[in-house]
Structure formats: C-alpha cells, structure tokens
Amino acid sequence: MEFVVFAVFAAISVTAALFMVLQRNAMYSALFLVLNFFCFAVFFILLGAYFLAVVQVAVYAGAIMVLMLFVIMLLNVAYPEPPDKVLGFLRPFGVVTAVVFAAVLAGVGFGSKMGENASILPRISDPTSGAGIILKGVGAAEAGHVQEVAATLFSRYLFPFEVTSVLLLAAILGASVLVRKRTEHA
Amino acid sequence: MDGLPLLSIVLFLPLAGAVIALFVPGDQPGKSRRLALLVSTVTFLVSLLLWFGFATGTAAFQWEERVAWLPEYGIGYHLGIDGISILLVLLTTLMLPLVILSVSTTITTRVKEFSVMVLLMETAILGTLMSLDLFLFYIFFELMLVPMYMLVGIWGGERRLYAAMKFFLFTMAGGVVMLVGIIGLYLLKGSFDYVEILKAISAPGGALSIEMQLWLFAAFALAFAIKVPLFPFHAWLPDAYAEAPTGATVIMSAVMVKVGTYGFLRFCIPLFPTAAHDAVWTVSILATVGIVYGALIAAMQRDMKRVVAYSSISHISFVMLGLFAMTTESLQGSVLQMLNHGISTGALFLLVGFLHERTRTRMISDLGGIAKVMPVFAGVFTLVMFSSAGLPFTNGFVGEFLILTGTFKNAADGLQPFAIIGASGVVLSAVYLLWMYQRAMQGPVNPAFSSPDDEASNVAGGRTGLVLDDLTARELIVLLPLTALIIWIGVYPRPFLDRTAASVEAISARMAVPQSGVLASGTGARVP
Amino acid sequence: MLEQLWLVPVFPLLGAVANLAFGRQIGRTMVSLIAIGSVALSFLLGVNAVLSFMSLSAPHGFQLRLFDWISWGAGSNAVHVADIGLLLDPLSSVMVLVVAGIGLLIHMYSVGYMAEEPGYARYFVYLNLFTFSMLVLVLANNFLLMFVGWELVGLCSYLLIGFWFTRPSAAAAGKKAFITNRVGDFGVLIALFLIWVNWGTFDFFGGPGGAATGVFDDPGRVLATQGVAFAIPMLLILGVTGKSAQIPLFVWLPDAMEGPTPVSALIHAATMVTGGVYLVARAHLLYDQSPDALLTLATIGALTAFVAATVAVVQTDIKRVLAYSTVSQLGFMVLALGSGAYAAAVFHLMTHAFFKALMFLGAGSVIHGLHEQQDLRRMGGLRRYMPVTTWTFVVGWLAIIGAPGLSGFFSKDLILARTFARGLIDPVYLGLYGLALLTVGITAFYMSRMVFLAFFGDFRGGVDDHGHAVIPHESPVSMLVPLVVLAIGSVIAGWIGVPSFLTGGTSPVSAIEVFLAPAVAATGVWEGTLEHLTEIVLTGMSVMVALAGASLAGLLYLSGAVNPVALAMVFSPFTRLFEARWYLDDFYRVAIVSNVARIASFLASFDLAVIGGSVTVVVRTVRGAGSVLRASQAGYVRGYAVTMLAGAFLVLAASWAFR
C-alpha cells in the first residue's frame, strides 16, 4: 500500500516539477509548484513526519506560495518569456548538467546499500550513547509526533532555534527596507 | 577590584563606545567626537588601575581571564598582561584620547565614522596585546587592518587609496602566513593557548624539532617583520605614513607597529628559542641595516612627514636589534624603547600635523624661520626632536643606551660590531633631525608666513601671507603628557623598568645567552 | 654642608625652569634676578661645599648618591646600570669653582650685553641650563651621568650658537657643532659599552648604595685584555677631540663664534670645551694603563696647539682669533694630559678660563662699543675710547703669552716642564716639547698682533658698512665689573701653582699639584721630576720665545718697521695654508659630507626603485592575472549557477572516483 502511494505521488511530483520548470508563464509555474509541495507533504506522512507534513502545507504551500503569487500579480509579469538571446548555449548545457547531476546523486543513493550496513553515513552503533535524541524503542511512526519534535527542538536545538528568530527578524527588516518607497533624497 | 575583569573592561570599553557612536546622528559631529574622547579617556583612566596595581618582581601573567570558547579546538578567551605588555597597553590607552583630541580641527568630514574607526582600532590593538590565545590574537591582529584601512583610505591625502591598499595587502599577506604558523603550532601541540603551548614546549622532551621551529618561526616572523617594519619589508610604511591623516599616522607609528616588535618578543623568541637563536645574526644584520638605511634616507627627504617616517624605521630597528641580542639590558631597553618610540615618534607626527594644518605644506623647502613665528611650537619640537635623537635625560637615551649596551655585551654571538654600527645611528639621527630643523624652523622667516604679533612689533611690512598662530591650548594639552613622559622616562625610568624587569629576565634566562664580563666579587671601596 | 652638594647643580636648573615657564611674563629685571641669583646661590654653595670638603681629614672624595636612575629589580635581582649621584673630590672642586664662578660673572656681563635682545628670557634659560649641565658633567659620580652632562652641554652649545637662528650662518654653525660633537660622542658611547662589559658598573668608585667596586677601584681589570686597555682610552680620545676641539674635530669651534659673545666666553672658551680635558683627568687611571694612548693624546695636543696657532695668525675677525687661540690653548692642556701631567692640565684649564673668558668678554665689549664690528682691520686705537676694556684686555694678553708673574706664565711653564721631563724618558716627547715651545712664540705673536691692531695705533673704523659714523664708546658698568674681576683673577689665579724653585719649598711639585694629587696623580712609574736648575732654564727659554714673538708683532703692527702685507707675500704658501685652515674643512666637505650625501641619495632612489618597485611588480602580476580571470565574471546569475552546479558535480564525481 505504502509503495503504491509513493509511486503515484512520485510520478505526480516529477511531472509537476517538469511542468513547472518548462512552463514559460510564471503564474502556471507557481501553481505547479504548489502541487509539488502537496506531494512533498504526502511523502513526509509516509516517512512518519506528520508534524512536518502539516508545516509543509501551512508554510510552503500556504504562506510562501501566496507571497509569490502575490508578487507575480503585483508585478504583472505573467507574460511568456522572450527567447534566450544572451546565453543561448546554456539551454542544452544546463539540461545535460542537471540530468547528469541528478544521475550522480541517484547513483549515490543506489550505491549506498543502506538497507544493509551504512557505508555513506555512520550508523549509531549504540543507541544509549546519548549522542542525540534516540527514539524510544517504538516504531519510527511515532517519531513525527509533535511532542517528540518539540522535545528535541527545545532542548538540543534550542540555541539554533533562537538564532533562527534573529534571522527571521533580519529578513523582515531587510525586506521592509528594500521595498520601502524611496524618499526624496534617493 | 580583584574580582573585576579589568582587562576585559579596558578591552571592550572602546568597542562599546564605537557601538554607541554608531547611533549618534551623522549630522552631529561634535557629539560623536566628544563621545569618542570621553570613552577613550575613561578607558585610559581605567587602565591606570592596571599600572598602579601591577605587581613587580613576577613574570607571571596578571589579571588573567580564561573562558573556554571553542574548547574542542583548544581555543579560549584568554587574556593577561605581564611586564612585556603593560607598557604598551598603557601607551595605547594614552595615545588614543590624545589622537582624538588632536584631530578635532583636521577631521571634519564623516566625523562619526572616524570616531567609530578609531575606537575600533583601540580595541583591536589592545586585543593583540592582551590575548594569550593565539587564535584570539590572530583575530585582533587582522582586525587592526580594517579600521586602519578605512582611516587611511577615507581621510588620507591625495594618494590615499594607493597607500591604504598597499598597507592592507602587505600586512594581510604577513598575517595569513602567520595563520598557517598558528595552525601548524596547534597541530603539533594541540592547543591555541599560549600558556599551554609554552608549558608543553618547556617540558622535558617537549621542544619542537629544529626544522619545525625554523618553519614556524619564519611564518610568525614574516608577519611581525612586515608590521615592525624590519628592513626590507618596509615598502608600505613611507606611503602609508605620508598619506594617512595625522591621527592615523600617529596611531600607526606610535602604537600599531609595536604589535610587530611585541609579537617577536611574545611569540617568536619564547616559542621557538632555537630558531630565534639561529636567526640572531640575520635579524641583527637587517636591524642594523635598517638603522643606518632609514637614517640616511630620512636625510634625503623633502617632506617633513617622510623624514619622520624614515626616522621611525631607523628607530624601530633599534628595538629589533635589542630584542635579538637577548641580554637582560638589551631586552629591557627594547621594551622601554617600544614605549619611547611611541611617545617620540607620535609627538613628532603630531607636531608635523599641527604645522601642516597652519602652513598647508609639509615641504621643508617651503618653510623656514618657523621658530621665529611660533616659538612655543619650536620649543616643544626641539624637545621632542632631541628625545628622538637620544639625548640624555630624555626617554630616547635610556632606551637606546640599554639596547646598545646590551647588544655590545652579547659577545658570545659576536654582536659587538652591530652595537657599534648601531651607535653610529645615534650620530646620524642628529644629522637628519637637525638638518630638517635648520631648514624648516631656523633661518630667515619665509615671507609667506607671519606671526600674529607682527603687526604690533616693528617688523617691516607687518603681517604678510599666512598668519601662523602658535600652539593652541588644545594642542598643548595633547603634547603635554608626551613631553612630560619624555622627561620622566629620561630622568627616572625606574617605575617602567621595574615593571618590565621580571618578565624580561624570564625570557633572557630562557634564552640563556652567556653573559660576558660580569662583575666579579669586589675588592673594596676607596672613597670614604 | 656637604650633604647640600646636590643643590649646586639644582639651583641653575630651577632658574632655567622658572624662566622657561614665566620668562615672557615677568619682565627682564626678574629674569635677570632669577638667572643670576640661581647661579650665585650655586656658586656660594659650591664654595661652601669645597671648603667643607677640604676640612675633611685626608679626603679622597665625597660621594653623594641621590636616587636610582637606570636600574630595576630589588634585592638580589637588582640591576644598577647607573644612578644619579655626585662626587666631590679635588678635581671636581676646581671644576665646580671655575664653572660656577666664571658662569656667575658671565651671567652678570650678559645682562648688559644682551639688554636689547628680544629673546632675553630664552637666552638666560639656555645659559642657566648650560650651567646646570656643566655642573652635572663635573660632579657626576659615574661615567653615564657624566655622559649626560657631556651631551647636555652639547645641547646647550647648539642652542646658544644658534641663538640668532634666523641668521643662516648661526643655524648652520649650531648644527655643525652638535653633529661634530656627536661624532666624538660616538667614541665615548663605545667606550661606555666596554666599561660596562668589563666592570659591570659605571661608578667611578664603589661605595654604600652603589657598586662595591668602582671602575677606578680596579683600573687594572682591563689589563687582562690588552686591546681593551688601549681601546677605552682611544675611544675616549675621540670624544675629547670633539668636545675640546682637537684635531681632527676642531672645525666646529671657530664657527661657533656665531653665538653671542658671552656664550663664546663661557662655553667655547672657559668651560664646556674643557670638558674633554676634565674627562681625561677624571679617567686618568685608565690612561695610565696605556702609554700608547697617552702618546696619541700628547701628539694630538701638540699638533692642535701648533696648527690652531698658525691659523690664528691670519685671522682678521677678533672673535676668530680668540677661537683659534682657544683651540691652541686646549691643545696645550691635552699635551699636558698626554704627558701624564694631569694636574698641570687642570691648572692650565683654570688659568685659561680666567684669561680667555676675560679676553672674550673684552672682545664682546669692543664689539658692543663698535656696533657689532668684529673686524680687526676696522679697529685700532681703542684704548682712547674704552680704557677699562683696554687695560683689562692687556692683562689677559700678558697672561696668555706667559708674562712672568701672571697666571698663564705658571700654568704654561708647568706644562712645558712636565712635557720636557717626560721627554727624558720617552724622546718623542722632546719633539712635542719643541713644537709646544714654538707654539708659545706664535701665540705671543698673534695675540700681540690682535692687541696692537685693536687697541693701539689709530682708529680705522670711522664709518660702518651702511655709511654711518661709528664712535666707539665704553661699555656699561655691568659689563665692566666682570672684566675687572676676571682681570684680577687672571693675575692671581696662577699663584696657587708657583713652582717650588721660586718659593724655595722642598716639595718638587707646586701647591695645586699637591691639592689635586689625590684625584689625578699619575699612577705610572715615569712621572719625572726635574732639577730646579733645569726648570729655571726651561722657564727662561719660554719667556725668551714669547718675547721674541711679541717683539715681532710689535715691529709689524705697532712701529710699522716691517710691512705685514709684504711679509705675508714672502711666506705666501704658508699664509695660504693658514688661511684655508689647513684645508681641514674642505677635506671634510669633499671626503665625508658629499660622499655621505651621495650614498644617502643613492639609497633614497634605491628605496624608491627597488623596494617600492618590487611591490609594483607584484601588483602588476596580480592585476594581469585578474584581468584574465575577470572575463569569466560576466555578471549573469545563470552563468554562475551553471558554474556552481558543474563544480558540485566535479566534486561529487571526484569523491566518487577516489572513494
């Protein structure tokens, strides 16, 4: 069952991604991207990250994409792009590079044989060593619950969490400074 | 008082001041200038606690502060001062308020930024002097570049960008090589902590191999030699000194280059004793060449500021000569001479700046008879000039005499010829300074200038050309501490020498130069 | 009262500081009072201290340590490089009295001489500072402090020569004096290094609070290394030739006459230039170790005396005659030192201080009375206009040429006798004696020439350069009193050194030598004494020679029996040599100054081209490489994206391949 869901949504997401990239109209691209984000939410559920799935929908598909659409409409640039004059050679080169790169990444995934013993990443040999938050013996399905995530986020990752708030504050300030109406001395 | 982290307070007060100065509106230059002056003065007053509380007779670090910072790499926030750094810390905290006070009529654009940069510079310099962690030291060492680059590049003379870039690239190049050395040392000894490394090296069997010492010594020495600057690494100096605004020149010459000599004494010599000893001849030759070379070129300059710039090369080379002679006398002299050089060269640059402000020229040939027009200025100039020429009862004599005596004493390394050639530098310094004085300050008064008193007096024609006022009260306040120190150190250097003695003796004992000709037991007195 | 010795140098210093701080506000009277008062107090305390010292039983010296100077550490770790301390012994007693005494008179004289001068306060600051420095020089209890005084008097000399610094010649002369002296000081500095290395102290004598053993407590220490025993005295000689204006460094002293005349009298005749003589006398225990150094010294002295005297013959500026005469007389002192007759040198130093100061002040009075006229050819017959000046000057003249009974007679004869006595052991000294005797004759000649030209005959300077009439006038009383005092001194100062063959005493040496003996008696074995008969013959000879010289001058310049111009033509190669000052200045200019300048300007262009140029090369290289690479920075974001991705791909591929 899980595999079937995965396969279906994988196909949808790849297709949506391709449409997004190949679409010349920014508005359509944005809509395909939203579709893609929903697929990601499904994958997160499959992977047991329930809370993340919710956040994915709320933040990405909700907040971020709304912001994007808003800007697209504000600028009213939903017209088709003109053909590439300056960097025409990039088109084939970009496609090839991206495909090869994806292939290499995928190759890494295949070659890793993670089902047996991890060769790329070290496996935690002793769960009780305390090097991180280890799930308590139960199945991975419980790992995505809000309680567990919160416990981790507010203990081990408290400092980065706080720093993130500073980052967001800086982003708010930066954005408002940038889009501010230019005053007369500018 | 013991509980207070005094060093951190002194170190970060200027930085705090710089941050506050950022919030002063840019259209209120007076406010940011007063703020900078206030902060730096308070810093100086606090640092006086260090001076009075300093325990003599011990080579240990005092007011040590140690906080783990990145413990997994052996990096700590480790501060402390000893006899080697105490004088320079005080020199820095003294010079900065004087500089800020001195520039109030010359720096009139972007005053706020200037104040911020000067305060930042103070923290950076103090940081290098107080750091006992190599990583921390390196951060402050490179941090010095930023404000100085700005000071030269924004407020400098016509070719300021060229000079600033040259200065930056030179010092940066040295600094990066030093970073390699620091990391190399960390890989060998597993810590960035100076005290820990020193302990590890001093332990039996802990000494570094001679090849390793030579490489690391070279890495450190290059950075410091550029900073000093030791001949032939001085190419950045004349341009930077000449193009920088007076305030920045004073900071550079009086304080910043001392980080170079300090670095030699703090790091190069104790950490790599064998390599340092192997380098004695090399450094002595370069220092001696620098003494004579700088003096001769100074005599050929037409710009007063360049005369002082080259003389500064000559004088700082004395310090290098003394450091590498490694006898107690020469080291004492060098440590004291670092202070003296700061006072005398700083005062000379200030005076040249004051003159330039009035005459709008620094060309010696455009001056003449200034002593007639500005008698007080000429008096102070004479005193500072003779201090720079090493006249007895001024600070320069005590330092240079100790350096040369100590160098001469090191017969084991055959350094007597260097002491003798170095002594000829004392003659040469009189030559170029007096020659400059004769042409600029003496002789008939250049008709382009006149004194404000001329109208009252019976000088033919009354006032002509530029009216040159004598030193103002503000300028006298700037110069007074320096002239007072010139005399004080010249007549009673004991408080200074006492504070440095224990640390210096620890180093000379570590280097263990065989001291020749030490007085044997006495045979009795003759005088009743 | 000996404990108050430190006040002797301190009072002039306080005077200088007070006048420096307030001199421009308090008016000339107060300035003069402070300046003269401080030196007067210093002199009185000095007299008092010397009297107290002499009343001590069997005194060698009195040492007063004031405070630590260059020293550090405490307890067993203490290092005393040098401390500030004073030493009063017979030698410094004489010097203190000369310095403070003559100094006092010249301060008084200056009040009148400098009355019209705008820089009045500045002048007295310098003069007081000089008195302080000279007292430090002669009272120091260690080499380093003595060197301090040694350098500080050089500084004051610089300041005072260049007192009228707007005159380019004065500014240049001051600089020349200082730099020439610095060359000499270079030697002293190296000698100090050697002393420190060998003795580990600079103290002259050991004592409580200082080093246990002073340098002079153990002068034989250097004998272990023969080179050092020779090197230290020779290096000190370099300093002596600078400070005391001997060959080869005497060139600065004649130029130093650019300074105000009282300065020439005090610094460049009576006191500072005798610093070198004092130095050797003080360090004579080191000289006693090295006969070679002594012989060098004697040769320098005799040659200087002769050369300077010959140059003085052709000078037309009254001050320059006196300047060369000073160099010549200093040569006599140095000759005495070189002969081991240190007491004779100090004795001559003292008498010379009186009569040369007298003559300089007299010359100053003449110049003052003639409105700054210094040319002998425009003087003449001044005795009718300025009688006091004339007759005091005549006393000085008689003293210097060695008229029997006056001070110069005794001191000069003592030097000649001692040199001769030394010659009985080392024949080279006989040659030096002959040269000195010849110089006595030349001295008598040029001194008489000057006196005859200036004070006798007819007045030749009726009109000055600007066409104004010049009527010579006598100077004010404040200038005449010092002249009279010094004239009296020039007569009687020699009486403390009357040789025993005249007093009929049994001692082979004179009173002054007895007094100075604890400080300066030679410790060598070769100080010869002479039979009374020999001394009488020698004295007679020198009187005859002097008389001959004076008579020749009389024939040339007083009676006009021989035309001096014609005589000069006859001896033209010599007169040209003398007028060119033996080409020494030219030699320095061509051989040293211009070469140093050439090297310096070469180095300056080297610095610009090579040191600066190497930087330019590096910069050019970097810039060239940059211009190649900048082509890749087209500014297209997508281009950068491709490059990034390709780079990431390469890294991945590489890690895959080299896994």
Place this chain on the structure above:
Amino acid sequence: MMNFPTTVPTEAYLILSAVLFGIGAMGVMLRKSALTMFMSVELMLNAVNLSFVAFARHFGRLDGQIIVFFVMAVAAAEVAVGLAIIVDIFRSRRSVDIDDVNWLRG
C-alpha cells in the same frame, strides 16, 4: 501481480530527491524570469528536505526532521528578502529578466 515491497526503501526517496533536485537545478539554469528561478530554488530546497526526512527515518533519529525546520525558516527568510529584491529591481528596470541584472560584471 507484482511483488511490491511493503515499505518503501530509503533509496527510493533519495533517488526521487535527486531527480527533483536536478529538475530544480535545470530550472535555475533555463529560466530567465527571476520569479521562476526563485521557484526552482524552492523546489531544490524541498528536494533536499525530502532526503533529510528520509535519513531521519532510516537512522531512527529526529535530527533530520529538525534540520528541515531550519531549512524552512531559512527558505521563508530567503523568499521574503529575495522577493523584495525582485520588486526593487522591477521598480528600476520594469523587468524581471535576470540577464538584465548584470551589474556585478567583473
């Protein structure tokens, strides 16, 4: 009927992630519109997120999921500032064509 595995192996997620990442990268390189490039970058970020979560399950640890939170925060900040920049550029150039923005040319 084919024999499907009951659970999806981690490798599958990684491959999917790689493919999506590649598509995103392609978009960055192909599209001239700054807005579409921006969206492609978002896609790449999400692809990476996916592999983080997959690893989190694979190793039975939460750290991977936590990282995703931070990535999201960064993405949000990036979008805010980036869009502001785009708006700013549009104001001055009346265009969002990325090739017009080449002032940083060396």
